[in-house]
Amino acid sequence: MQIVKLPKENLDKFMGGLSKFGEIHAPIKKDENTYLFSKIEDLSKIELNYNRTILPPKKYFLPPNETMFRFSPEKGYEPPQDNLNKKYVLLGVHSCDIHGLKILDLVFSGTYVDNYYFTRRKNTSIIGVSCIPDDMCFCRSMETDFVEDGFDLFLSDIDDSYLVRIATSLGDDMVRANQSLFKEVDKEDIAEYKRKSNERKNYFKIDLELYNLPEIMDLEYESKIWEEIGEKCLSCGTCSMVCPTCYCYDVFDQLNLDGKTGERRRQWDSCLFKDYALVAGGLNFRSERSARVKNRYFHKQRGFVAQYGRPSCVGCGRCIQSCPAKIDIVEVMTKIRSASYE
Amino acid sequence: MAKPKVGVFGMTGCAGEQIVILNCEDELMDILKVLDIRSFHTAMSENDEQCDLDIAFVEGAVVQPEEEVWLKKIRKRSRLLIALGTCAVWGGVAAMKNEVSPQRLKDEVYGPRGQIFKSIPAQPLHSFVKVDFSVSGCPIEKEQFLQAIASLVHGDIPVLPKYAVCTECKLNENTCLLVEKSELCLGPITVAGCNARCLSYGIPCCGCRGPVEEANIASEVEILKEKGFTLGDIRNQLRTYAAPAEVLQTYFTKR
Incomplete structure (x- = not known):
């Protein structure tokens, strides 16, 4: 992979030049400890030193709400009005979130390819940025603290400059369009990069051990730990909304007042919702809260491994930060593991 | 017709x-x-x-x-x-x-x-x-x-959200007033549909839409107590709009 250097004093000029590749979206500060990806009109609002955004970048590819098509007896089915082909540049994406998108790619490219998702994916370039983990990050445990593909450019902070990995021809075009802003990488830069990478390992405070986890979960399927978590869980859906790999959605028709025309919509859903597993006839095969919490963890750490060969958690820490009941996935998994050693 | x-x-x-x-x-x-x-x-x-x-x-x-x-x-x-x-x-x-x-x-x-x-x-x-x-x-x-x-x-029974205000609040990417600001917010147990309007203006949820179907009152109360609210404060807020709700009656009678 080709690597070049972008001195920080050239960062603004580089970011400004990106607008010809699409509408720029990047993290901005929302509040004292909260950030979000947002459309950028003023480059000075971009906050590349952030811990995590409230919603992950999945919102750009699988929007929280979207119209799939409109229908009427006269015109039949019509495509949505939103322009799926609009170009975007998503700047400042962390390694864990890029992994999150790669996991969504696996899911949406299955038997029924999701064209809404992939059209947006195709039209959005990704520029990653390195980060310093905080006390809720456990990407290292989930092997997502480093990313080798799934981006066009990746910026790694080495104090005065960024080392820029170029992963695609589009990324190469972005660099070439601003060639004068970049420099060649020298030995000292490499040394600094190595030093930073090694130093970063020391920042991790929590660890989720993956070894044998799927089997341990099977063994602890009946554990009373699930009931305990079920008692605390509010079923509020927060963890699913903020999760970079939760992809469930609900599809429904929204009718207009005439009762004939309307649109088919889809909207994020959550397996924590009581009516998620409600079926015709009123039967609910996960009516207990504990069963729903258990299902969520099993799907992330057990079912997904069986189907795709890796857990669908990327260790971003969003669910830990945002759960009102302070249910912490790392604590839960550690408890389950300890139970299996008893 | x-x-x-x-x-x-x-x-x-x-x-x-x-x-x-x-x-x-x-x-x-x-x-x-x-x-x-x-x-x-x-x-x-x-x-x-x-x-x-x-x-x-x-x-x-x-x-x-x-x-x-x-x-x-x-x-x-x-x-x-x-x-x-x-x-x-x-x-x-x-x-x-x-x-x-x-x-x-x-x-x-x-x-x-x-x-x-x-x-x-x-x-x-x-x-x-x-x-x-x-x-x-x-x-x-x-x-x-x-x-x-x-x-x-159209001859259908309407389908309205049964999930909590938190879900809509997250979709609006509001800073969580309960978690980040320790405010007395009833979002986790209040039924959605308002698009988290108050929260989007920085005002905690007062529960005006009534409880969700399976409101976990005990957990909500524990969370709020840990943040320093008295049971009296919490009770007053919970009872403002839905005092006869069975889920509240049961919780407070048990105590």
Whole structure:
């Protein structure tokens, strides 16, 4: 992979030049400890030193709400009005979130390819940025603290400059369009990069051990730990909304007042919702809260491994930060593991 | 197909639901195209009090014996009865008074003249009659009301969100007032549909839409206590809009 250097004093000029590749979206500060990806009109609002955004970048590819098509007896089915082909540049994406998108790619490219998702994916370039983990990050445990593909450019902070990995021809075009802003990488830069990478390992405070986890979960399927978590869980859906790999959605028709025309919509859903597993006839095969919490963890750490060969958690820490009941996935998994050693 | 015959009625409340209906200014003509409104005292001067109805929309809580009789009469003449607003669905603000003796309330509020009022504990409609569908909110959301009409006209029971306000709040990417700011927020146990309006303006959820189906009151109370709120503060907030709700009754009776 080709690597070049972008001195920080050239960062603004580089970011400004990106607008010809699409509408720029990047993290901005929302509040004292909260950030979000947002459309950028003023480059000075971009906050590349952030811990995590409230919603992950999945919102750009699988929007929280979207119209799939409109229908009427006269015109039949019509495509949505939103322009799926609009170009975007998503700047400042962390390694864990890029992994999150790669996991969504696996899911949406299955038997029924999701064209809404992939059209947006195709039209959005990704520029990653390195980060310093905080006390809720456990990407290292989930092997997502480093990313080798799934981006066009990746910026790694080495104090005065960024080392820029170029992963695609589009990324190469972005660099070439601003060639004068970049420099060649020298030995000292490499040394600094190595030093930073090694130093970063020391920042991790929590660890989720993956070894044998799927089997341990099977063994602890009946554990009373699930009931305990079920008692605390509010079923509020927060963890699913903020999760970079939760992809469930609900599809429904929204009718207009005439009762004939309307649109088919889809909207994020959550397996924590009581009516998620409600079926015709009123039967609910996960009516207990504990069963729903258990299902969520099993799907992330057990079912997904069986189907795709890796857990669908990327260790971003969003669910830990945002759960009102302070249910912490790392604590839960550690408890389950300890139970299996008893 | 004939337009469904509809009545809009108000028990005790602020008439907020009826005002929301009248505020659907851009849609009123479309509503009249699909509904045959026979009774709507707040909006019309000629009302049919006897005809059979396909749908009765009823707002407000029942707080007087006369209202119980009236509500039952409405139920008898309507194929569907739909509760509109938190008072009709949960008892609402009026039901906060239920714990205090009616005599004391009358004396304090009206003095000796209070004797002319006959009052019973404020209750939601379902305490007296079968309610086919509920649209909660204080007041109801215009969009939900229009969606409900569209579904009903099409012959479907409307589908409204059953999840909590937190979900909508996250989708709006608000900073969590409960987690990040330790404010007394009822978002996790309050039913969504408002698009987390207050929270998007930085005001914590006061629970005005009533509880979610399986509200985990015990966990919410624990969370708030840990943040330093007293059980009294929490109880007052929880009881403001939905005091008669079984989930609250059960929680507080157990204690």
